[in-house]
Amino acid sequence: MLQSYETLRQESIETLRAQIRSGSYRSHTAGLGKNLLQANLAIIPEAFALDFMRFCQRNPKPCPLIGASDTGNPLLFTLGHCLDIRTDVPAYNIYRDGRLEGSVTDISALWSDDLVAFALGCSFTFEHALIEAGIDLWHISNNVTVPMYRSNMETTPAGPFRGAMVVSMRMIPDERVRDAVAISARFPLAHGSPVHIGDPAAIGISDLGNPDWGDAVPVEAGFTPVFWACGVTPQAIIQNAALPLLITHKPGHMLITDIPDDAEIPIITKKTL
Incomplete structure (x- = not known):
């Protein structure tokens, strides 16, 4: 059942993620997921992944890298239990050759084996x-x-x-x-x-x-x-690079992780799933 924004501000991450995954909640995430790290999202082809990781390392202020998927694996296991990058963001923007193609609430149909997902900390x-x-x-x-x-x-x-x-x-x-x-x-x-x-x-x-x-x-x-x-910033930077495909969160519609917001590094491991 769809819950209001004010109600969701008090809910657990499990309830909140279920609302997002089902497509019931499609709005911004400011104020949600209390005491949990929120993340920006950039999904790009593997051919560009190493350069992008270098970009994050050189620009840690706008691009604090907190997680990266294995190539072709949509589960960001270091950031959450069964966190699925294809469904667990309220809205995604799709860019092709640097141009915005549109926004969707589920990218399962767009996912492929050569994609890498990067999660970056959010204010x-x-x-x-x-x-x-x-x-x-x-x-x-x-x-x-x-x-x-x-x-x-x-x-x-x-x-x-x-x-x-x-x-x-x-x-x-x-x-x-x-x-x-x-x-x-x-x-x-x-x-x-x-x-x-x-x-x-x-x-x-x-x-x-x-x-x-x-x-x-x-x-x-x-x-x-x-x-x-x-x-x-990385969303705009990658858009400028005109990659054949870029998938990001829609600005303001973030990925909410299971990581405490005061953690120094992500702490969830594969064996805890």
Whole structure:
């Protein structure tokens, strides 16, 4: 039975994953999976996998790699019990030759033996800690997707993968900015501390009211825009590389793992399945 967003915020990962796997829940995952690591997703042909892993290693802030599948195996056993990458994300984007083909809620029909899935940490993870510290996040309170922007901060290239960093933005009360920095720094697998605070023009963003992904949030006096490296970065980078096939999460619709959000490395092993 379909459950509301507010109800799902209180549910276990087993219930939440069942709702996603069945296609009953297809919306964003901000605020869901309390105390669990959320992940961005990039699925690419094996021929490009090593270069992409190099790209992640060279750019750990926007691309904190937390898991990778075996070639052709859709089960990400290091991140969750029977976690199936083909069904366990609320919505996927499909790109061919760098162009968005469409969005789907199940990629079973697209899966093939030469694909490799990469999971990268997501800033949604540290949002729980910010909320518990009394820092309200407007996009969660209003059930919308966090705003994301293309910046002018260049990444370090690897093979065909190169381009600018994507950032996510949250309006933080002026007096709580230092707290937000300290709290998010505790989650290096979820992008860690911000990459920029204050003037968006300094990182190439001309209009906060017009995000490249997600939804605009109010820009009010007494609040400071704070920018974190975003896991949409590899999605944009791979799209620029115009691979024959790229499958990602739809921005804001993340993979929720079984990993505690304060873990230093994934801890689930094949023998525990």
